[in-house]
Amino acid sequence: MFAKNLKITIAHLYPKLLNIYGDRGNIITLANRCKWRNIEVSLDYINTGDTIDANKYDIYFIGGGQDEQQILVANELQNQKEILHRAADANAVFLAICGGYQLLGHYYQPHNAERLNGIGILNAYTIAGNKRFIGNVTAKLLQNNTCNKPETLVGFENHSGLTYLKEGTKPIATVITGNGNNGEDKTEGARYKNVFGTYLHGSLLPKNPHFADYLISLALEKRYGEKIELQSLDDSLELAAHNSLVNKKY
Helix, strand or coil, X not given: CCCCCCEEEEEEECCCCCCCCCCHHHHHHHHHHHHCCCCEEEEEEECCCCCCCCCXXXXXXXXXXXXXXXHHHHHHHHHHHHHHHHHHHCCCEEEEECHHHHHHCCEEECCCCCCEECCCCCCEEEEEEEEEEEEEEEEEECXXXXXXXXXXXXXXXXXXXXXXXXXXXXXXXEEEECCCCCCXXXXXXXXXXCEEEECCECCCHHHCHXXXXXXXXXXXXXXXXXXXXXXXXXXXXXXXXXXXXCCCCC
16 A cells, blocks of 8 residues: 655664765665655664664664774674664664674674674674675575565675575575675575675665665565555666666676
């Protein structure tokens, strides 16, 4: 059904520390696609030392960053672990990119440094690989990870971490071009309930409007307790950008 006077609340986690390769563009895309439909958007920036209200937010976003910043955020997330688990269990939407994705798993193990503990919302773990994956990615979305066509995700990966998914956490997509989670099993990203992690930078959502709308739909369903049909938008430019990158050489 269509509905009026809708609202979505978004928490951008640690934007001063994790905001690399244009990841902030994902927040801009979510906010704009809501505003173009007259959906009110409330956006809060959560920084170190802040307390998160698990009952307030419909969408949580966390980006990627350098090692030093990732360590700082990992320590901070331990203080928020219980709160964020409650939010995930209440079907809040999470989108985590690269380093943020790794921190939603159980841990990241570097080559010659101490293990970096995650918060374990995703049943996954990451270990350092010997090769850095840098290039374009095209992946086919698995069923139930989008509400509109196209059936592909496009983005740009830049990581050496190898992420492996365990029971209860499913991939978002199957890699067509690129490496994805680990370069071995052809999986890209992870999902548990409405929690999504991915290695795709670029940023992801501006050129994947169908996936952005899926996240918005899930957030509205979480807030209002029913599926709400989104007003159609003219996505000709966004889809042209998407299509220009499908199967682009790695």
